[in-house]
Amino acid sequence: MTANPNEKRQRADGLRTRHAILVEAVSLASVVGLDGISIGELAKALGISKSGLYAHFGTKENLQLAVIDQAGLMFATDVIEPAEKLDPGLARLVGICEAFFDYLERRVLPGGCFFAGAVLEMGSRPGPVKERVAAFQNMFVGIIRELADQAIASGQLPANEESELLAFELTGMILAADANFVMTDDVRSLDVARRALRRRLGIAH
Amino acid sequence: MTANPNEKRQRADGLRTRHAILVEAVSLASVVGLDGISIGELAKALGISKSGLYAHFGTKENLQLAVIDQAGLMFATDVIEPAEKLDPGLARLVGICEAFFDYLERRVLPGGCFFAGAVLEMGSRPGPVKERVAAFQNMFVGIIRELADQAIASGQLPANEESELLAFELTGMILAADANFVMTDDVRSLDVARRALRRRLGIAH
Numbered sequence: 340m341t342a343n344p345n346e347k348r349q350r351a352d353g354l355r356t357r358h359a360i361l362v363e364a365v366s367l368a369s370v371v372g373l374d375g376i377s378i379g380e381l382a383k384a385l386g387i388s389k390s391g392l393y394a395h396f397g398t399k400e401n402l403q404l405a406v407i408d409q410a411g412l413m414f415a416t417d418v419i420e421p422a423e424k425l426d427p428g429l430a431r432l433v434g435i436c437e438a439f440f441d442y443l444e445r446r447v448l449p450g451g452c453f454f455a456g457a458v459l460e461m462g463s464r465p466g467p468v469k470e471r472v473a474a475f476q477n478m479f480v481g482i483i484r485e486l487a488d489q490a491i492a493s494g495q496l497p498a499n500e501e502s503e504l505l506a507f508e509l510t511g512m513i514l515a516a517d518a519n520f521v522m523t524d525d526v527r528s529l530d531v532a533r534r535a536l537r538r539r540l541g542i543a544h
Numbered sequence: 545m546t547a548n549p550n551e552k553r554q555r556a557d558g559l560r561t562r563h564a565i566l567v568e569a570v571s572l573a574s575v576v577g578l579d580g581i582s583i584g585e586l587a588k589a590l591g592i593s594k595s596g597l598y599a600h601f602g603t604k605e606n607l608q609l610a611v612i613d614q615a616g617l618m619f620a621t622d623v624i625e626p627a628e629k630l631d632p633g634l635a636r637l638v639g640i641c642e643a644f645f646d647y648l649e650r651r652v653l654p655g656g657c658f659f660a661g662a663v664l665e666m667g668s669r670p671g672p673v674k675e676r677v678a679a680f681q682n683m684f685v686g687i688i689r690e691l692a693d694q695a696i697a698s699g700q701l702p703a704n705e706e707s708e709l710l711a712f713e714l715t716g717m718i719l720a721a722d723a724n725f726v727m728t729d730d731v732r733s734l735d736v737a738r739r740a741l742r743r744r745l746g747i748a749h
Contacts, residue, residue, distance in 0.1 A: 370668045450668035459664050462726030463575045463655035473727050504740040511716030521667030522678050535709040
């Protein structure tokens with residue numbers, strides 16, 4: 340049985356509304372935190388009813404989980420995918436970190452990186468929301484570490500580099516860049532991040 | 545005019561209560577964030593009345609500012625002062641970072657480092673609370689940078705190191721150590737931090 344055109348249109352409208360809610364919620368959460376987003380405030384910001392919002396997500400936890408997934412999609416589009424055009428190994432490793440700094444500079448979200456905030460906000464609060472944030476964090480650190488391994492294996496980085504330590508340092512640079520940029524709102528803080536990155540990886544400025 | 549013994553005792557009791565409130569509030573804020581601490585929840589945790597709590601701080605913003613100052617005192621006692629016994633320059637630079645990792649490992653606060661969370665929570669919310677957090681962050685980064693300058697000037701670190709970049713990297717390691725430790729609750733994540741630090745600064749393991 341195929342849905343009639345009306346049903347199809349309604350379903351498409353529902354998905355568009357859901358997407359608009361999530362984009363707004365990611366933006367709001369980047370400022371007030373995942374726990375700070377209230378269904379009431381979000382409904383107000385979007386000009387829809389609270390009951391309409393409940394119809395889409397049911398509970399605040401479901402909303403939070405959907406927000407994390409949406410933030411993950413946005414991060415993948417803005418930071419991970421652009422670097423995939425570059426060669427695996429060192430070029431892509433540098434590219435992904437620089438794409439992150441560019442992403443901050445474009446001020447895609449008003450509160451900087453959603454995940455940097457979410458990791459520190461949710462780290463000490465066990466539950467499904469923390470697990471979803473942890474899954475993203477592990478995925479991202481895993482990509483960084485794999486690229487570092489490739490760069491070491493191909494001789495683009497010294498053989499005595501350890502990918503686990505390097506991935507730790509690079510994710511530290513990403514967190515520090517986010518913290519400094521949101522605190523100062525000054526793009527010069529991102530130049531420090533870019534120079535530290537290139538210096539650490541032995542790349543000419 | 546001198547206060548009579550009763551007045552003195554009352555004032556001392558008041559200061560003790562205020563201190564107990566702030567210690568509890570720093571602990572709570574490390575988990576739920578500076579904005580997450582509610583005067584009601586705090587009063588409940590301490591077994592005192594909300595009006596009693598209001599009498600000490602007046603507004604939530606005043607409470608938040610006092611919590612930041614208390615967290616700063618605790619951080620100075622646990623992280624900065626122990627390293628002051630070490631020689632200025634490289635030894636103290638390593639010491640202060642290691643004191644931070646040890647501080648996390650001792651689980652002094654249930655949510656890891658108060659300031660790592662506060663910087664990312666408050667970064668995009670202008671106002672006196674953000675300014676107070678920024679003042680602490682600038683003070684801490686300033687200490688790290690000064691120690692790096694001393695280590696470079698005395699030849700303990702290579703002359704081509706730049707203290708601004710190194711301070712950025714080391715504060716990144718501190719943020720990443722906090723993020724990884726609160727997420728995993730696994731002390732092995734701190735060993736990664738310790739090894740990355742010593743490797744970066746060219747110190748034997």
